[in-house]
Amino acid sequence: MNRRMFMKASMAFSAVSGMTGLSTLFAQSAWADDGIADGTAVRFDFEVLKQKAASLAKQPWGGQPGPLPQTLADLTPQQYNAIQYDANHSLWNNIPDRELDVQFFHVGMGFKRRIRMFSVDAESRQAREIHFRPELFNYHDADVDTKQLQGKTDLGFAGFRAFKKPELARRDIVSFLGASYFRAVDETYQYGLSARGVAINTFGSHEEFPDFTAFWFETPKADDTTFTVYALLDGASVTGAYKFTIHCEEKRVVMEVENHLFARKDIEQLGIAPMTSMFSCGTNERRMCNTYHPQIHDSDRLAMWAGSGEWIARPLDNPQRLQFNAYQDENPRGFGLLQLDHNFENYQDVIGWYDKRPSLWVEPVGKWGKGSINLMEIPTTGETLDNIVCFWRPAAPVKAGSEFNFSYKLYWSQLPPVRSSLARVGATRTGIGGFPEGWAPGEHFPDTWCRRFAIDFIGGDLKAAAPKGIEPVITVSSGTFKQVEILYVEPLDGYRILFDWYPNSDSTAPVDMRLFLRTKEETLSETWLYQYFPPAPDQRKYTDDRQMTPA
Template sequence: MERRSLLKASMALAALGLPPLPAFAAKNEGATSTDASSSHFDFKWLRQHAKSMSGQAFKPTTETLPESLTLEKLRPLDYQKITYKPSHALWADDPKADIRLQFFHVGMQFNQPVRMYSVDRDTGQSHEIHFSPELYDYSKVGIDPKTLEGNDLGFAGFRVTKKPRWADNQDIVSFLGASYFRAIDKNNQYGLSARGLAINTAADGGAPEEFPSFTHFWFIHPEPNTTRFVAYALLDSPSTTGAFRFDIDCQDEQVVMGVQSYIYPRKPIARMGIAPMTSMYLTGTSQKKARDTIHPQIHDSDRLSMWRGNGEWVCRPLYNPKTVQYNAYPDENPRGFGLLQTDHDFENYMDNQAWYSRRPSLWIEPTSQWGKGAINLIELPTVGETVDNIVAFWVPEEKVQPGETMSFSYTLYWSPLPPVSPSLAHVDKTWTGMGNVLEGWIPGDKSPEHYARRFAVDFKGGNIMDLPKDADIEVVVSASRGALSHQQVLRFDDVKAYRAIFDWTPESEDTSAVTFRMYLRHKDKPLSETWLYQWVPPKPEERFY
């Protein structure tokens, strides 16, 4: 938001009886450049401000960047070479602060200035943090900082560093672009992303997707010697505004974020996604031929895990489809869901560049009553590992209408595995291959009489290995269409698992997706979580071995 527009907005807010945003009056104070004047800030004010904005027309705040920062002149690798000077980090002048913040430079497609404010934790007084070329090192990118002087360009986002890792300048949390943000766990590798809000992702009727943006952040000065801090954010888009509170704890093993969100729609929204997650799935054990690659597996996440409101655990392995696949899983007050990376064995990826074996999982735990709705999963086709093709979020059952207030609270866990897991056996891996053959079949034996696809699911954990080896374990499986056969269960003592197997045979030339649902049962009691899978059969002329 440019200075003139912000001053006009401040005067309008004052006329409505709401406190204005802080005025701009630059002064050097501590490690960063901040305003001499200040105004009181709290979450109540931010909610009032966001609600007031929702009754006004949306005003884009993108700016025309200096030529040296445009996408035509600044490539991604060059953008990464613009580095923030650690000595100017927010809270660097506080010897008792274990957390410091650095700010991303505007440039390339990041041309919407994000305004940053530092808030005194005792008084609640906020000061804006201003852009200055003196905050950055441009020596590796060839930009003359003098050409950027005199322009308050704002920032593109922020990154968090933590003691004692200041020496290597390694960030553990970053907010960059629209309302996207990421975090790492003990494996020190970024993976999937979260968002503040998703709007009209793969919506019916051709409604264009919208990417709301965090346009302002307020940072509360952290308590001494703690890895925890609080940030507030103002969200804005053509369809809605929002007020967010992030309670971020940068622990050694994981990053935990408590989120409170208040949404104020400007207009009806066809599909509003709460707690959205974005990830990548290219190829895995069940889709070995999805891409001709030297790596056995390539994915940031391997499954959508859901702990439903009724207590059922559901595992939905991810899929790289040939066309867009959209699924909605109805629920009421879900206990949790997330996109997980459960396989952390390096040998299953053989990749020491992207390090998919180190990617974190992201688990969402609602901390308020979300009511009725559905967990949505959208899978897009991809042939490259640089494109996020997996999206998951919660969609409320009630239609989103302008003038109302919607509130959702939840906790995000960025960790190798979620903080909770089913007490029953869980899905380990999913495999597929030719069907209508006996296990152990080799080429040269009698060929299969007709086409079928075999599915195998490995279950581990719970008390499943405590059962007698001759226990009567059933495969309870259903398919949305087609015929099922060859159901069997094999015990694998070497890997402490049971493998459930079944074949699927087409009964028509239909090539739309088939949905499978399966679990293991013993004496009428479930032994495992529910495996839910979607698979697209080949065209009739491709149904051969």
């Protein structure tokens, strides 16, 4: 949990869905002890869950969650954080020398949905519910009146988190908390961007936040570093059955995801494998960097490996107005929001530790067909709100009663699992243009306003290709570009491409820019995509605001 998750919870979780009809999934049988699982045993498998999700889609949505006991509804973030799960009651505490374990989050504050949890024996397929009881938690200084919670076995939980080697490290590596949000870490143990089970009408008339309303955990063996959890999704417009196979590797977390979605209503915009991140300012957008931090972001780019084989890097932005872009594709090979700058000096942040934030890469399994990778960028004045959303949108319309299923892998790691052999975009910078590189504007500013762009390309075979002649291929959707330069930058061991963009109208509409490097024989780099927002005509001037105090 961090400050951004709390603020996101207060906005999003009032819209999440209910638990309608879940109890009909289970038949009664004799009770038996199974660690902290105290419910009756019933048979469970993924096929049963898919049937339940399909049946649930034909029923009315249960609506928003009911009220919590007053002692939980009024919790402050500090009080909520003070509630800690008792590790002696962790899900797999009864397995000696285990590699993995799971603990649960308490409901309260903005986390109002009561989620049911079940323990599943992997061999017998018998599932038992884990009911809420106050003794599972330590309340410390949370100022919770536990008398109001006694006997509230239906209170459920808000989510769960998973630990690796719990005897040695008490830091969680996977967290599912709020709506269908979840996150994981890499070897730095630093959380960053979030994923979601599904996105509904993100850039539509009314965004929805379906909820994971129940989880089933297969009990692993002691030496397993992989565990499987199933989830039921329920929302106003969609239900779903999910299977997560979560590999807790040494330096990263890899999730295999299989979902089966059932539409209750027509859906204007269905988002598959959605992810949510934050970009306040970076090398290309300095407008909001009004603190001592050189950069502030969880992710610095959208990366795409198109079905055609093209590699694309699209730097993220903190725009002055809401922006939405759709990149058409067919059978994409991968995409993700990446954080590729891991140099502390470029952030100077000892609270957020943005240099340690992981990237998230989506690898589709099977053919996804036609659709588009959608990117929404929301203006923000700081780092406390996630303002970047990305997902795959299928081209096929989503009508009430229709069914969809998608399989994919999620890689939570510093670098994506696949890299092109081409030169990649290192950084993007912009600033004043209209003068020769190596010269300051000096006493006389340029007569004609323009904007300079500097794009660094590193890696690949650029140095070997240089004798053949490196050609920047630049296209812009409006205006013109001039003063193109190619500079070898020794500290980067790469090449910097410079060009100045000149407007040809008073329009402030965004300008789409595209650049890649080639020789006559071959493509040398991934493709740089950028969206520039020209200022209003009355702001297209250079003002010398430098001041000196006379001696």
